[in-house]
Amino acid sequence: DPRIFNGDARERTRTELGLEPHTQAILFAGANQARKGADIIPIVIARLLNSPESERYRFLFLGGLPPTLAVGKHVVELARSTNEERVASYYAASDLYALPSLEDNLPNTISESLNCGTPVAAFPTGGIVEMVQEGLNGALSTDHKASSFQDAILRALAPLSWSRSAIAHAARETYAPSVVATAYQVAFQKLLAAS
Numbered sequence: 001d002p003r004i005f006n007g008d009a010r011e012r013t014r015t016e017l018g019l020e021p022h023t024q025a026i027l028f029a030g031a032n033q034a035r036k037g038a039d040i041i042p043i044v045i046a047r048l049l050n051s052p053e054s055e056r057y058r059f060l061f062l063g064g065l066p067p068t069l070a071v072g073k074h075v076v077e078l079a080r081s082t083n084e085e086r087v088a089s090y091y092a093a094s095d096l097y098a099l100p101s102l103e104d105n106l107p108n109t110i111s112e113s114l115n116c117g118t119p120v121a122a123f124p125t126g127g128i129v130e131m132v133q134e135g136l137n138g139a140l141s142t143d144h145k146a147s148s149f150q151d152a153i154l155r156a157l158a159p160l161s162w163s164r165s166a167i168a169h170a171a172r173e174t175y176a177p178s179v180v181a182t183a184y185q186v187a188f189q190k191l192l193a194a195s
Contacts, residue, residue, distance in 0.1 A: 002172045005088045005115035007164055013093035017060070017076065024157055025058045027094035027118070029109050032064030037100030037123070042069045043146040044100075044153065049074060062090055091116035096156050100141075100149050101125045114171035117164030121156040123149065135159075137167045 019025050030036045048057055054074075061069075062078045071077050081087055091097060097113035099122040106127035110120050114131070120138035122128045132138045139156040141148035173179065 002115050002176055004084045005112045007092045007117040009089035010092040013089040023058050024056050025060055025094045026096045026098050027060045028098055030063045031061055031066050035103040038066040040100045040146050041066045044150045047150050091118050094118050111175040114167055117168040119156050121152040
């Protein structure tokens with residue numbers, strides 16, 4: 001629902017989370033699941049923290065940490081919440097949503113992130129390749145390896161000209177409930193007419 005998933009809470013939530021203006025916050029969701037990249041994420045984080053830019057990174061986790069990762073200066077475990085406004089505020093506060101899914105179809109988390117104007121870095125899995133468009137709303141890794149995912153994260157963080165409002169607008173044009181309902185209605189009418 002774009003009335004909930006939007007970027008309105010960005011500054012307030014960044015302040016609540018103690019994120020400085022120069023900090024690049026990377027959000028992960030459900031990262032304690034193997035199919036969501038639990039084995040890859042700690043490798044990527046270790047590599048990013050060994051880079052010259054390491055001080056600017058904060059890794060936010062919603063819905064659990066990978067089993068081999070611990071909370072620390074750079075790793076923040078967000079409070080679990082079923083409150084959609086709170087979840088939306090985490091997307092809005094982040095500079096990137098990262099999803100190294102090994103199995104997925106058309107993840108709601110990507111549409112939620114994009115509706116908040118937050119670009120996405122992801123593995124090229126299932127319907128994700130239709131959602132994430134290189135240079136427009138994020139970056140896809142070239143394969144399912146940690147090194148490629150790290151490259152996708154860096155590409156998605158690099159543009160200084162991301163238009164969060166343009167990302168959100170395009171997402172609403174694609175994923176708003178009324179748009180999806182209309183598309184289903186048209187599909188059903190075509191099927192009925194053909195039978």
